[in-house]
Structure formats: C-alpha cells, structure tokens
Amino acid sequence: MASAASNLRAAAASSDKNSRNNGNARFNDEALSWDSRPFVHEASQAAAAAILARLNENNVKHPSNGKSQTKHLQVLEIGCATGILSFLLAPHVARIVAVDAAEGMIAVLSQKLQTTPNAPQNIVPVAILLEDPEDAALPPAHSDQPDGPRQKFDLVTSHLVLHHIPDLRAVLQTMLGCLVPGGRVMLTDFEDFGPEAKRFHPVARMAGVERHGIQAREMAEMMQEVGFAEVDVRAAWTMRKKVEKFEGEFGEGGAVKPELGEMMDFPFVLCYGEGPM
Numbered sequence: 001m002a003s004a005a006s007n008l009r010a011a012a013a014s015s016d017k018n019s020r021n022n023g024n025a026r027f028n029d030e031a032l033s034w035d036s037r038p039f040v041h042e043a044s045q046a047a048a049a050a051i052l053a054r055l056n057e058n059n060v061k062h063p064s065n066g067k068s069q070t071k072h073l074q075v076l077e078i079g080c081a082t083g084i085l086s087f088l089l090a091p092h093v094a095r096i097v098a099v100d101a102a103e104g105m106i107a108v109l110s111q112k113l114q115t116t117p118n119a120p121q122n123i124v125p126v127a128i129l130l131e132d133p134e135d136a137a138l139p140p141a142h143s144d145q146p147d148g149p150r151q152k153f154d155l156v157t158s159h160l161v162l163h164h165i166p167d168l169r170a171v172l173q174t175m176l177g178c179l180v181p182g183g184r185v186m187l188t189d190f191e192d193f194g195p196e197a198k199r200f201h202p203v204a205r206m207a208g209v210e211r212h213g214i215q216a217r218e219m220a221e222m223m224q225e226v227g228f229a230e231v232d233v234r235a236a237w238t239m240r241k242k243v244e245k246f247e248g249e250f251g252e253g254g255a256v257k258p259e260l261g262e263m264m265d266f267p268f269v270l271c272y273g274e275g276p277m
C-alpha cells in the first residue's frame, strides 16, 4: 500500500502535469459520452485484434495445445480513456495498468470496473499524464517498497493516442523506460497518408490534436533513434469513418449526425519495437 504522503505527492504531481496537457479539458468533457460512440468500440476491437495477432506471431507456443502464451504478460496501456481496449486485452494477459491524463476518463473506467457484470479483475486504473517511468502514481515494483522503484512492463500499448502527443520522441523514451529488458511496445493509431488524413477529426474536435496521424517511416526512424530494436511500423487495418463533407459541417460539438457527412477509409498502423535486453 502507498503511504498517505506518497499518495499526496502523486496527486499533486498529477494535477500539475495535467494542467500542462492541453487535450485534457476536452477529454474530461467527453468522458461520460465516450462509450456511446460506435467508432471508438470498432477501433478498439481492431486494435485488440492487431495487438493479439502480433503477440501470437512472436510468442512461444504452449507445448500441448500450440496456443500462444500471453497470460503472464504485465501490460501498461497509455491513454486508455474509459478502458475499452483494456477490457478487450485483459482476458489474455496477467494485469493491465491503464493510465490516462483525463481524470474524468479514469473515473468512468473505475465505475465500469465496479458495475459491469464479470468485469475483468486485472485492470488497475491510474489518472496521470505519463511522462516519467518512475512516476510515483505507477504501481511499485515491490509491494513492500511503496516508495521504491516503479513496476516495469512486458508490453506497453497505446491506441489513438500518439496523434495527441506533443513530443513523440519524449513519450517513446518514457515507454522505453517503462519496459522490462526485452519488453515490447505495440502502438496503434491512424496513418498520416497525406493531406486528406486531416479529415479524421471534425473541426470542432481538433483540440489536443498534435498531428493528423502517424507517418510510418518517420515513426520507425524515431523509434530506432530512441533505442528500440526490431522496429516494424506497418499498416494493420483500415476503417471506415463518417467525416465532414466540408470543414465545420458537423457544427460546434462535432458530433456525427446521420443526415450529414460522408464515409471515408482510414488506414491504421501498428508500431512495434523491442526494448534493449
């Protein structure tokens, strides 16, 4: 158990960092209605399928049934929002520490964990803007040393988060610092395939959008420079999304309206890398 003093220090540090996160207000506002959007569920299902498929490619198979062994994995999901992806991955792994900078999102996730029938018991919600692998709000590596080093993870994931991060290099370094030796990152987001990628967000939902998707080659180079090995950034799936026919068509709230907009295809990438042994 963390001491009261360490809880207070973590809360103060978290609130200071959250004030620097310019997308935070938007995501706090959207937390209660987040799960009502079919697109976020479809996108998380596709992300979970891509991550599990990639895990199965790499993992040692069980000697008797030939199935991949992922049940031992300690996972960190950065930017989990209300935990849609965490819920999908949880049955396949040992534990998921699910962090999000928006306290409203984490409040919804915590409530879902308490009220959803048969909710997974292995998701740990944490409200932080993660910038430091040794952030006191992360679980300790050793339960008898609450103020000691923080837990390291076999797998770090994020989904639809990278395009909100001001400094990609810095977040990759943070992720690297969160891994056990040889641990992996699997990060999914839509691809910046050209000027049309900007249409992913309605004009009213551009707050906190730092870039219009991920440029695969640039991302792969950056991951290698930061220190990841076996880097592989590749197209993983394509999704149809309702977009504005012209900028501002959906109006002030940016909510998708049945009678407006048009469908457009967006490619998604899976960014894979391994930390040093």
Ligand SMILES: C[S@@+](CC[C@H](N)C(=O)[O-])C[C@H]1O[C@@H](n2cnc3c(N)ncnc32)[C@H](O)[C@@H]1O
Pocket: 023, 024, 027, 040, 043, 044, 078, 079, 080, 081, 082, 084, 085, 099, 100, 101, 102, 105, 128, 129, 130, 131, 158, 159, 160, 161, 164, 165, 171
């Ligand atoms: C577009 S939402 C995606 C949420 C979720 N993955 C989903 O698809 O439903 C991006 C989320 O990332 C969070 N976020 C961005 N940078 C973060 C960071 N460094 N640490 C924790 N959360 C972060 C935001 O607060 C926001 O809730």
